[in-house]
Amino acid sequence: MPEFDHTTLALVDDIRDRERASDGHSRYGAYLAQHAHRFTDDGAPLSDVEFAAAAWQVATAPVMAPGYVRIRPDLLDLAPVLDPDGALHLRARVALRHHHLAQRPAGLADWQRNPWHDHEQWPVLGSPDATDRPALLITAEVCVPIPGHDLPRPTATRPGRTLTYEAQMATNNLVAYANFRLAPLVAELLGGGR
8 A cells, every 4th residue: 555755645545445335346436426416517517627626525534534535644735726717726735833934933832743643754733732822823835736638528427437437537637746746845845854
């Protein structure tokens, strides 16, 4: 099974998806069928960017848990975002601790590791480390544009293998962008690690 590293923000495990499938084909496909209303615009297929965004939403928590797409635990969020003009961006939200700053604030509480989700290499940051003083919780958003021509053009509007295949292709393309275009920016922001 693939694992996270500094160049990997998201993973897809198709083998695990098939093994856990109630229909014998794809667990993700079953969730797509439950949320089929997200994949049609009055009976017509969505645009490629709208389809990719909808496929990602179904593939990740809170819709699918564990998700078809697994996101590195130290990220606050990783998701496609549609601009008002219809352009698609992939956005990672990252919690930055005070030691990432050029000048550390004095006397302010910082993010702390969440003891319920303690990953040694990829710490999940939660509430401030002290509740008896003000806190400065810094979050950075890193975005990369996703060219629409790099996404599959959807044809399906109803549940089934075609919709599942097209959604898998769209989410796999977004995972590739996350890992190859967004991960280096996140690694640079975090100084190569935490």
